[in-house]
Amino acid sequence: MVNVKKRNVIVVGAGPVGLTAALALQKKGISCVVIESQEKDTPRAGSRAIYIHGASLKLLEETSKGLGFELSKDGVIWPIKRTLFRGKEVYVRNYGVTNTQDPTKLPHFASLHQHKIEKHIYNACSEAGVEFVWGESAKDLDITDGGVKLTTASGEIWEADYIIGCDGARSVVREQSGIQFEGPRTNDTFIVVDIEEDENDPMSIERIFHYQHPAMERRNVMFVPFKGGMRVDLQLLAEDKVEDYGTEESVKEWLPKVMNPKYAERVTWVSSYRFHQVVVDSFTDEKRRILLAGEAAHLFAPFGARGLNSGIPDAIIAVRGIEQAIKATSEAERCQAIVEAATERRIAALWNRDGSTTALHHLQGDSREMNMKRELAASLVSIVPTLGRWLDEGPYGPKFGPPELTTKY
Numbered sequence: 001m002v003n004v005k006k007r008n009v010i011v012v013g014a015g016p017v018g019l020t021a022a023l024a025l026q027k028k029g030i031s032c033v034v035i036e037s038q039e040k041d042t043p044r045a046g047s048r049a050i051y052i053h054g055a056s057l058k059l060l061e062e063t064s065k066g067l068g069f070e071l072s073k074d075g076v077i078w079p080i081k082r083t084l085f086r087g088k089e090v091y092v093r094n095y096g097v098t099n100t101q102d103p104t105k106l107p108h109f110a111s112l113h114q115h116k117i118e119k120h121i122y123n124a125c126s127e128a129g130v131e132f133v134w135g136e137s138a139k140d141l142d143i144t145d146g147g148v149k150l151t152t153a154s155g156e157i158w159e160a161d162y163i164i165g166c167d168g169a170r171s172v173v174r175e176q177s178g179i180q181f182e183g184p185r186t187n188d189t190f191i192v193v194d195i196e197e198d199e200n201d202p203m204s205i206e207r208i209f210h211y212q213h214p215a216m217e218r219r220n221v222m223f224v225p226f227k228g229g230m231r232v233d234l235q236l237l238a239e240d241k242v243e244d245y246g247t248e249e250s251v252k253e254w255l256p257k258v259m260n261p262k263y264a265e266r267v268t269w270v271s272s273y274r275f276h277q278v279v280v281d282s283f284t285d286e287k288r289r290i291l292l293a294g295e296a297a298h299l300f301a302p303f304g305a306r307g308l309n310s311g312i313p314d315a316i317i318a319v320r321g322i323e324q325a326i327k328a329t330s331e332a333e334r335c336q337a338i339v340e341a342a343t344e345r346r347i348a349a350l351w352n353r354d355g356s357t358t359a360l361h362h363l364q365g366d367s368r369e370m371n372m373k374r375e376l377a378a379s380l381v382s383i384v385p386t387l388g389r390w391l392d393e394g395p396y397g398p399k400f401g402p403p404e405l406t407t408k409y
Contacts, residue, residue, distance in 0.1 A: 319327075
């Protein structure tokens with residue numbers, strides 16, 4: 001006889017978004033289990049966040065007291081951001097703020113690698129008593145009016161009232177729920193490189209963006225510091241071949257052209273991306289038993305650090321919706337609670353997609369109109385300084401949009 005395990009909620013995926021969902025559920029006293037296909041401590045392939053917005057730190061602090069401060073203390077703040085156009089500096093700003101150790105006030109951001117972010121959230125989950133199942137992938141979902149039955153690849157059966165799908169871009173939960181991605185895939189290719197800092201002779205902690213770096217012809221290059229290292233983004237041209245820039249060997253050839261040659265021997269990760277700009281047609285299924293969060297629900301170009309920082313509120317709002325659904329006194333009220341949570345996060349996802357699309361358009365080297373605008377702005381910076389700010393902010397998209405989530409947890 002098969003042993004069926006029951007919980008109120010199953011969280012599928014133990015990345016930072018799934019961990020956040022589990023932590024929020026545990027705080028609410030809603031029984032849950034996290035099912036993760038990879039074994040514990042397995043390094044994650046694919047995109048890796050290195051930046052947490054202040055709003056995300058606040059949400060995590062409200063979800064688990066001390067967590068936001070732990071994350072900020074383990075990160076860095078780059079006080080200077082600098083933008084150059086073909087080697088000429090067109091914008092610089094020094095915030096003069098580097099303190100991440102204030103025990104009373106969270107910083108406006110913290111920059112640290114995703115594996116450290118996950119470690120801190122996992123530790124909070126562990127302390128809170130969250131249940132984990134490692135090395136088990138979700139295979140089949142049976143979604144009914146009364147709940148969900150999840151069968152893993154090994155044949156284990158779990159039953160729950162709800163599932164929060166946080167299982168990434170190739171989400172089994174999304175696929176099994178009949179929910180579809182909508183939106184385009186870009187033609188722009190980016191090479192993303194992480195390097196380990198030389199602690200004995202470190203670089204200045206500055207975010208630097210180069211339009212058409214002189215040493216890389218017409219290619220854009222960005223440097224973003226994080227705790228213990230630096231991320232280097234190289235935007236390829238349409239005619240470039242990925243293998244000429246995106247292998248460890250080719251990185252060692254071009255990296256010394258844009259930074260100290262010693263870092264060619266300190267590369268820890270290399271990947272290439274052609275970004276999707278997609279959002280699900282719904283964050284919930286027809287039965288209102290599934291809620292999606294993070295990359296299971298949306299894939300953006302990373303400009304403005306919109307991925308992880310939208311996934312965290314996705315998870316928090318999903319838990320809020322489930323909490324309200326559990327309290328509902330009718331089926332209609334239950335469904336309405338889930339729909340409201342799903343709708344709120346889809347509106348935010350569409351706004352984030354539009355923002356990253358705007359940033360991508362600003363960066364694209366094949367737009368004659370945008371090229372002319374950038375060149376004109378760079379030439380007039382000394383006369384109209386605000387044009388320098390436009391060049392600086394363009395690669396990240398608009399900063400303002402849907403109001404921040406302020407509900408306390």
